[in-house]
Amino acid sequence: METVAREMPDALEEACGVFGVYAPGEDVARLTGYGLQALQHRGQESAGIAVGDGEHLSCYKNVGLVTQVFDDAVMDALVGNLAVGHVRYSTSGAAASREAAQPHLSSIDEVEIALVHNGTLLNTEALRTSLEQEGAVFASGTDTEAATYIIAEATRRTGSVREGIRHAMGVLEGAYAMILATPEALYAFRDPHGIRPLCIGRLPQGGWVVSSETCGLDIAGAAYVRDVEPAEVVRLGREGLDAESGPAAPHRASCIFEYVYFARPDSVIDGQSVYQARRVMGAILSQEAPVDADLVLGVPDSGTPAAVGYAEASGIPYAFGIVKNHYVGRTFIQPTQAMRERGITLKLNPLPSVIAGKRLVVIDDSIVRGTTSRQLVAMLYEAGAAEVHLRIVSPEVRWPCFYGIDTATRDQLLAAGCTTEEMRQWIGCDSLAFISPEGLHRAVGGARHQGWCEACFTGSYPIS
Ligand code: SF4
Structure with missing residues (x-):
């Protein structure tokens, strides 16, 4: 076998x-x-x-x-x-x-x-x-x-x-x-x-x-x-x-996270374009959590449309400042902590020529265990960023998913045991904010139905 x-x-x-x-x-x-x-x-x-x-x-x-x-x-x-x-x-x-x-x-x-x-x-x-x-x-x-x-x-x-x-x-x-x-x-x-x-x-x-x-x-x-x-x-x-x-x-309970992260941006689910939903998520986040900055960066790929939306709504220029390697396999075990910590550098690499000396708004889709965010923020500072303001286009993930999505267990979810300020300190960024549940609902408002599963944010599971 x-x-x-x-x-x-x-x-x-x-x-x-x-x-x-x-x-x-x-x-x-x-x-x-x-x-x-x-x-x-x-x-x-x-x-x-x-x-x-x-x-x-x-x-x-x-x-x-x-x-x-x-x-x-x-x-x-x-x-x-x-x-x-x-x-x-x-x-x-x-x-x-x-x-x-x-x-x-x-x-x-x-x-x-x-x-x-x-x-x-x-x-x-x-x-x-x-x-x-x-x-x-x-x-x-x-x-x-x-x-x-x-x-x-x-x-x-x-x-x-x-x-x-x-x-x-x-x-x-x-x-x-x-x-x-x-x-x-x-x-x-x-x-x-x-x-x-x-x-x-x-x-x-x-x-x-x-x-x-x-x-x-x-x-x-x-x-x-x-x-x-x-x-x-x-x-x-x-x-x-x-x-x-x-x-x-x-009560219908379609997974709202499909719009945040899982689905491809060129897909349309129940009449709502995934790309447009992500763009609006970024725009709403710029209103809910504004910041004085020089550039908006998206963590590729799912953070990119939201970064475009944040930039359009805030007037802060969008920049291509994080390069993603699309060819990294996910199926091997990295046996040591040191190798695991290098794992993110295989996937994401900041562009110092774009970000050095700049105050950055960085848009990502979610924080699960937080280790990737922490490593990415460190890499951005190493590449010369003056400030890093992390903005997340999902509410805090506090509960595991049992409906076909692989999540960490609850004790591994950073938001389950920390306040936003504790998360910010651990990740090491200058500021951290998440979209509100109401903001996320507005972003997917074009869907033909509005019955959502949001259990990973709320702990309210549609199937007990
Ligand atoms: S718990 Fe979260 S990821 Fe799982 S189906 Fe519900 S919304 Fe989607």
């Missing part, structure tokens, strides 16, 4: 991207490969694609980036009318392995399904224990494998995939945006709170695409149709799009 271990990150890390295509006559595997590359920011540990040819499903998956897992020979062998794909970032510090990579396939009697999942199920242990007592055998420890088995078994029992999914939605607890493939059709569905995003697009030739984000539709050449609604099950097949609503939760 090929396994790659890693350490807990000093950031909220996305836990997966999902993509699906129904397009007979098209190269569905390569279209899915393109879609997964657009979603690569949501997971870099493993990638996989399953195709359905009307009679059977076949699958290829492995540890690595999409371009490392798939070559032309693999793609040429994946022939079918439909495909589902997945990029993964395992949660809870778990190791990456081929067995844990998705799609998960299940074949019970005549029922063949492949499932991909973005999110985290909360009752996996209880479900797995009872399934194992009934004789189920699992190859990985993942929640998605358990969900695949539950759907396949209920489909076999009822003779209906939709009934199988409905049964699973009745027993699965947690966050899930899933795409399921049978040999003939795709099914896209979301948990009753709509925590993780999922959208549908139409190909010019008439096929369908499902993606975690609209940037995946763009790369496939698909036009955005709509988002999958909470508790909805959408079937895409020869008969077209067939949707069935389910019992949604009384």
Whole structure:
């Protein structure tokens, strides 16, 4: 078994991207490969694609980036009318392995399904224990494998995939945006709170695409149709799009952090542009936490649009003063503290010619453990900054996420045990401020709905 271990990150890390295509006559595997590359920011540990040819499903998956897992020979062998794909970032510090990579396939009697999942199920242990007592055998420890088995078994029992999914939605607890493939059709569905995003697009030739984000539709050449609604099950097949609503939760709870950090800036979620939301977050922060400074810098990549917004609203010039290395892997363990502390210099490097002698406003998306902020601030001073004023476009992260995002435990979250002034002193900057929850709401005010999960700020979890 090929396994790659890693350490807990000093950031909220996305836990997966999902993509699906129904397009007979098209190269569905390569279209899915393109879609997964657009979603690569949501997971870099493993990638996989399953195709359905009307009679059977076949699958290829492995540890690595999409371009490392798939070559032309693999793609040429994946022939079918439909495909589902997945990029993964395992949660809870778990190791990456081929067995844990998705799609998960299940074949019970005549029922063949492949499932991909973005999110985290909360009752996996209880479900797995009872399934194992009934004789189920699992190859990985993942929640998605358990969900695949539950759907396949209920489909076999009822003779209906939709009934199988409905049964699973009745027993699965947690966050899930899933795409399921049978040999003939795709099914896209979301948990009753709509925590993780999922959208549908139409190909010019008439096929369908499902993606975690609209940037995946763009790369496939698909036009955005709509988002999958909470508790909805959408079937895409020869008969077209067939949707069935389910019992949604009384209060929608879509992850507001998608707009702050997880989603790509060129994506649109529920009608709200991620780029514009970030720009407005920066503008609002400039009103809530103004500062007398010479330059505004963004911590790339997610801090950049907010830095542009802060600069526009404050009149302080925006400058490109921090260079990011986009090619640093995240999957190796750095064995010593000294090496860990050097880790940030692999990723971020300040430009002394821009910042020396300048008073800086530095915009970042969030503070989790704070070690990255502390090292970055030290690097900025070393590069000659006269002052560093840190501005954060999320409220303080005080609680862990259990819905498909990898966070530190509560005792590792800097804001959980410190006042803002204590955080400032530890990070070592001249001033520190966070956007207010109201300011963040205003920034995402263009979304079609305003029901948010904000549990990592408030501790008020939509699913207990
Ligand atoms: S707890 Fe935070 S990161 Fe997790 S789903 Fe809710 S808003 Fe998103």
